[in-house]
Amino acid sequence: MAKKTIGLFVGSLRKDANSKKIAKNLIKMAPEDFEFKVIEIGELPLYNQDFDDDNEVPASYTTFRNEVENLDGVIFITPEYNRSVPAVIKNAIDVASRPYGKNVWNAKPGAVISSSSGAIAGFAANHHLRQSLTFVNIPTMQQPEAYLGHLNTESFDENGLFKDKGTYGFIQKFVDAYIVWFYQLTK
Template sequence: MTKVGILLGSLRKASFSRKLAENVANLFPEGYETEFVEIGKLPLYNQDFDDHNQVPAEYTTFRDTVKGLDAVLFVTPEYNRSIPAVLKNAIDVGSRPYGQSV
């Protein structure tokens, strides 16, 4: 079974991104399992947390979840000609500490 995590760049419950992602999740063929990965409750990334071994539980939960995935699908709106801050924060949390990115 191939596990695909879906990260939403919009936190709104009725967002177009969420509706699109829910529909896309149902289009994966047999042998794929999709899972929405919560990113809205991640504290803003701060390297001091990792450096001083004070990692928030939300970071650990997120990193462990992503480690268990085979692929990640980003579904996101564009905000001000860039990606939403919540998605950038999730990428920052997942890409640190250096050499241990998930």
């Protein structure tokens, strides 16, 4: 059986971002029949409908749309910026949902992990992101919800892996639940 490919969309462009470290943990947690891989979104120009209307689509849009189309599922890992998602995630959603009628996100099983250094753990970003995902028809896993709060450089070891066994265990349960849910949706 071919491996199922799950795209990880990281919402922070910062080189040492906690979101990138969370993605690194997810990659290690993927079962043998799945490949989790980070899909780069930082180089996409801001979405502009004129590109599609005037047939001047940037090569990065075409590459990205093709990459998303070939994914079996998606997981978004987002920090919270001003009680919402970072622009880079919203832009990626917009690019791959256009032009109208050619939404390559359609029906891909999705999930959301939010994080912050604060106590509310990206709650607002998580729920704001879910609104956009609903509109582009990404069915999003509801349970368990994943909000990782109080993250900082001390939360990870020198390899970017969770130091706290409880956090690691929780995210492993999240991955396991996603896999079960993925198969329920795609059978």
